[in-house]
Amino acid sequence: MYLAVFAIAGAIGALAGTTWIRADSVAVAGTLVWAGALIVAVLVASPPPRMFTLSMAWLISPILMFLAAGGLWSTVLDQRGERVVATVVGVRDGSEKGRHLYYALADQHDRRIPGELGTWPGSRIGASNNPEGAVGQRVTVVRDSQGLVDPRLPEELETGEGTLILVPGVLVILAVLCMLAGRPLLNDDATAGSRRRRSAGRAAGKTGTRPRRKGRRDP
Template identity: 45%
Template sequence: MRRSWIILRKAGVYLAVFLVVAALDSVVATTWIRPDLTAVVGTLLWAGSMLVIYAIDPWPNVNGRVVWLGIAWLVSAILMLAVAEGFWAFVLHQRGQQVVASVVEVHHSDKGSTTYTLSHGGRRIPGRLTNWPGNDALFTESTHGTTGDQVIVVRDLEGLVDPRLPERLAEPDEVAGNLLLAVAVLAALCIGAAWSQSRQASEKRRPVARRREAG
């Protein structure tokens, strides 16, 4: 019973770190972070999650626990994406407004992506549009907007998150399902890591106990 409690407590620590970092990743969905910097911010947070776990509970070498945690770390990236997507969808479903906006600026990044600053009713819409209609179709050339073009978007009336194309806005039920699935898988992997650590500790104690009994 005591061993089970220790395993669950350790797994809870691992899971808490991944969940907190995933929650912090919601910042990439806001207008505070430029679209060309979201990958950088997300990657730094993702790398930081494993560094925090190592600082809390370091490991001397690669073992079973590290393998479990490595897989959990990879899954946590999926969770981070789901959280950012979910935050975006939640805000726009709650207080979003569908409008016909005009392109006032086109931004080309060094990585080849294009984003757009929009306006509606003579006022700029906070944030940038990161996709242009028609770019979701397979086996077609990508299309781009130019200054003066009009596009239908869902904008946040409070300006917290970037505007988005209506067809790119995920449904709340779909987002919730993805989040629950990612958390469940991550929790199972964290339990596996904690169990592996507990088993290794038990195996190390057995030779010591045997020597004491023999002595």
Template identity: 90%
Template sequence: MYLAVFAVAGAIGALAGTTWIRADSVAVAGTLVWGAALIVAVLVASPPPRMFTLSMAWLISPILMFVAAGGLWSTVLDQRGERVVATVVEVRDGNEKGRHLYYALADQHDRRIPGELGTWPGSSIGASNNPEGAVGQRVTVVRDPQGLVDPRLPEEMETGEGILILVPGVLVILAVLCMLAGRPLLNDDGTTGLSWRRPARRAAAKTGSAQARHQS
């Protein structure tokens, strides 16, 4: 059950790899889905879960969302992507902390390419002087003719394939943690599930009072 919840969250997270959600809005949407996954997992659980193990699975689940999103756009562009020379028609600064530009593109026939390009050629994560594109500049990209996923630079395709390889490993780890989290909790008497037992001192006190009344 827990694995199913996290798998559904991962599938929803895969939408981050589509043109339906802007790249600079992914973090907010992903955080909401991530939090909801834990709430749902606890509410639908029967018997009650081992919370430490379930929490470990929950902390790993965003990796599944990340690799699912990367695997989606990588697979789509690998199967039906077209390599084209596009022209920048609009530049937008995203909502993330710091400067991150997104580029709206048009193909050689001046038709708008769905989605946005989020990386300019020669850029690297964490660099302070990354090159930036401007309106009118041309750039080679791999685009989806049906507009499901954003266009990507050709060099990004290898990164997407590497992310896709991680999917089975992440699923196995989550499956093991979810299986352990679903093991029934044992009570002191060896039974499983919840038990409502009187505290020992209180029970002893009531027994002593009953014996005193009987003797009197």
């Protein structure tokens, strides 16, 4: 049951890889889904879970959401992506902390490409002097012919394809933790009864009493 809840949360998290959710809004939406997964797992599951183990599974579940999002857009672009030389028609600074630009693109026929490009060629994570594009500049991207996912740089596809390899391993870890979390807890009465039986057994062993045997009758 717990694994099903986290798997559904992961599937919902895959929507972060689509054009339906802006890239700079993914963090807020993902946090809400993540918190909701734990609440649902605790409320609807029976018997009551082992909270420590369930919490460990919950902390790992965002990795599944991240991998699902990356696996979605990389698979879509690998199957039906088109490599095009696009022109920047708009630049937007995202809502994240710090500077992060997103680029609206148009194709060779001046048709708007759905979604936004979130990485400019030559940019590196954490670098302070990353190159930035401007309106009118051209950039080579891989676009989805049906507009489901954002355009990406060709080199990003290699990174996205690598995320799919990690999905089975994360699912196995989650499955084990969820199985352990679902083990029934011993209630106080059962624990007390077990203690009483052990105490009675030890007391009988100390007194050395043995069951009485019936005496033999003389003929």
